[in-house]
Amino acid sequence: xxxxxxxxxxxxxxxxxxxxxxxxxxxxxxxxxxxxxxxxxxxxxxxxxxxxxxxxxxxxxxxxxxxxxxxxxxxxxxxxxxxxxxxxxxxxxxxxxxxxxxxxxxxxxxxxxxxxxxxxxxxxxxxxx
Numbered sequence: 001x002x003x004x005x006x007x008x009x010x011x012x013x014x015x016x017x018x019x020x021x022x023x024x025x026x027x028x029x030x031x032x033x034x035x036x037x038x039x040x041x042x043x044x045x046x047x048x049x050x051x052x053x054x055x056x057x058x059x060x061x062x063x064x065x066x067x068x069x070x071x072x073x074x075x076x077x078x079x080x081x082x083x084x085x086x087x088x089x090x091x092x093x094x095x096x097x098x099x100x101x102x103x104x105x106x107x108x109x110x111x112x113x114x115x116x117x118x119x120x121x122x123x124x125x126x127x128x129x
Contacts, residue, residue, distance in 0.1 A: 013033060017070075028057070029063070030056055034051070036050050054099065056099070056100055057101040057104060058101075076106075
């Protein structure tokens with residue numbers, strides 16, 4: 001049996017990325033992506049809603065997101081959904097759904113972004129070099 005947990009979202013960052021480091025020094029960056037939905041109802045009125053998605057990036061991807069993205073940037077994110085549940089000290093159950101990013105790409109659909117660094121691994125092929 002094959003399982004699939006893949007999520008793709010295209011939207012704008014609703015706040016600047018927030019980076020932190022675990023006790024082991026691993027980078028974690030949280031992103032908040034807003035996706036607007038516009039439609040016209042049967043009376044001809046324009047309507048809009050916004051869905052917000054919490055995204056978490058780890059390791060070098062987390063560092064690159066924190067160093068290169070800012071509020072308002074349009075991003076395309078591919079990742080998987082992560083669900084967790086926990087109880088607070090007062091006994092309230094909290095459910096949290098996050099997207100764990102595998103790929104974060106800046107969209108050039110409406111604006112440009114400046115990438116601060118381009119690091120190739122030893123086994124990467126540099127095009128044009």
